[in-house]
Amino acid sequence: MIDILVQKGPKRDLSIEHGRTDKFGRRFSALAYTRVLSNGEKCDREWLVYSKELDKVFCFCCKLLRKGHVRGQLANDGFSDWHHLISRLKEHENGREHVTNMSTWYDLRLRLEKNQTIDKVAQQELEKEREHWRKVLLRILFIVKFLAEHNIAFRGSNSKVYQDSNGNFLGLVQVLAEFDPVIKKHVDRITNDKIRDHYLGPSIQNELINLLAAAIRSEIIKKVKEAKYFSVLLECTPDASHQEQMSLIIWYVDASSGSFCIEESFLGFLDVNDTTGQGLFDALKNELESLDLDIDNLRGQGYDNGSNMKGIHKGVQNKVLKINRRAFYSACGSHSLNLTICDMAKSCRKASDFFGIIQRIYTTFANSTKRWQILKNNISGVTLKSLPSTRWGSRVDSVKAIRIQLPEIREALLQVAENDKEPSTSSEAQSLAENDLCDFEFLVSIIIWYEILSAVNLISKELQLKDMLIDIAIESVKGLISFFTKYRESGFSKALEGAKEIAKEMDINPEFRTKRKIKRKRQFGEGADDPSIVSQSAQE
Structure with a gap:
């Protein structure tokens, strides 16, 4: 307290009239801080302190430096008779006790400033x-x-x-x-x-983390307010404790460095228990209010393709548009592409069987350190990878490892089948090596899927670039559609030629297996040559 008083003196607010009115309608006035001398000169009463809580004034130096009990309310319990305040102040400042205490205070302040006190x-x-x-x-x-x-x-x-x-x-x-x-x-x-x-300790660590996070968040919000307009991106995912969390990301134009650039800033996770469109909207709205961001300045929304997010009737984007029609909604382009490839693969039984074989090969080696060592002894390039369940474009890494090392992986599987003492594992490795990897249809499929997933993964990464523009994104997607169209015309024949070369290297018959024709009871009116009962070949 003494340090503050030495540096600044008593704290006072001169901008307003303080306190409550008495029965005469009077209250403490900041004019009492100034004393007008007989020659018209104004003198500051730096010793006068007003307590807003008690609605009383005190003589700070007399209350601080008094010896025993000093006469007068200004040095003890405080004075609040505003009708007689001016006369009481004049009487007090001319008293011997006050002059002595003021002199002592000036001397103490001087010694404190020069660090010449007894302590x-x-x-x-x-x-x-x-x-x-x-x-x-x-x-x-x-x-x-x-x-x-x-x-x-x-x-x-x-x-x-x-x-x-x-x-x-x-x-x-x-x-x-x-x-x-x-x-x-x-x-x-x-x-x-x-x-x-x-x-x-842990509590101090957490406190410092929270302080740093608050400082960073405050700086981000400051930049967002300077830009005024912003966009939001939301994504929900459960954490390790199975608590649903929604990540909040803000997009805004940052001009603090002198040049304009689009910034993407993560503001934190929001705990949500209601994952409906209304529940997520309420969580978003409450968080924006706590950050002091006006939802009317929202100019963009970006979510995944979940119905609770993009739904046109009960989704978050519809709830926001009802409040702010200028908050344009845009689905995540990379996520939409991912779902398209996912639905395309699920609609084809051949695709499901193919990726099942890819995962079985990885699992056979990954479930044992000894089998993984056998794999490492046979390959020198890209190692096997598990199939990601969400990013379908990333499956190209799993397919590529087998595509460029088919003979080596087959040899590793044969060694596992010969050396592994567990019958189920040995049988699985034998089946993969002699049936699945020796199937010409699998060779054709792995070439086709490698080329398709390579194109999809390239476009997916381009859509996620920081400087990606919407017109460039549209052109990229159009390019992918053009790739699929051309692949239908010439890609399959090229895949056949590539599969035949691999089959020759692995000493495999480069022909599709003849499948058993399914006999079906003919209905009335159907002939033997009815196209509805003619099965397609494996190549078709």
Whole structure:
């Protein structure tokens, strides 16, 4: 308190009339802070302090420096008789006690400013300790910032320094203690039980993370408000505790660096229990209000293709459009492409069987370290990968590993079938090596799917580029459609030629297997040559 008073003096608000009115309708006035001398000169009553809570005025120096009980309410319980305030102030400031206390106060303030008080040694030690803690907290803050930026876990199973499994945060503190004298002194105090509050615990870590997050979020919101208009992107996914979370991303134009650029900023996860369109809309609206962002300035919405998001009647985009008709809705282009390929593959039994074989090959090797070692001994290029369940374009990596290493993978499967002692695994590997991989239809399918998924993955990545424009995106999708059209005309014949070369290398018969003709009871009026009962060949 003394430090504040030395630097600034008593805090006062001169802009308004303070307090409550008395029975005469009077209240404390800021004019009381100024005294007018007989020669017309104005003098500031810097000793006068008004308490808004008590609605009373005090003499700050008399209340602070009094010796025993001093006469007058200004030095004790406060004065609130506004009708007689001016006369009481004049009487008080001319009193001997007030003049003595003011003189003492001026002398004390001068000695405090020059650091010449009787406890100056204690004050110096206090300042050293204060500076030490500033340096300690600064280093702790930078450790938290580093771990958060690199998405590294903070804590282990132990929360004490120089003990096993105490996590990355305390590990970095121990490393700094080897080189930095400030942290070394701090850690020595902890290990020697000289201090109890060391600011290395989980609660401090969480508090610093929250403070950093709040500062970053505040800076982002400041830029969004400067840009005024913004767009939102929402995505829902359950976390490890099965709590549904909705990520909120803001798009805005950033002009803070002098040049205009579109920025995408993640603002956090929102816990949602109601995943209907209305529930998600309420969560979005409440969050925008808490961030002090006006929903009327919303100019874009971007969601996936879920009915609760894009629904034209009860979806989030419809709820927003009812409030703001200028919030244009645009579905995620990459997600739409992904769903298209997914539905295309599901509609074809051959495609489902093909990807089932791809996954079975990966599972055979991945379920055992010994079998995975056999695979590594036979291949030298791209390793096998599991099929991703959502990003269909990324399945090209799983297909590519087998497409360019078919003979090597077949040889690895034969070695597993010969050496594995588990009958089910041995039988599975034998079946994959001699039946599925030796099937000419599989060879044709893997070439076709590799070329299709390569084109899809390329377009999918282009749609997710930061500088992607909508007209360029449309042209990219048109290019993909043109690719499919041309592939229907000439792609299959080229795939056949490529499959025959692989079959020759693997000593496989380059012909489609003849499938058993399904006999069906003829209905009345059907002849033997009726096209409805003629089965298609494998090539068709």
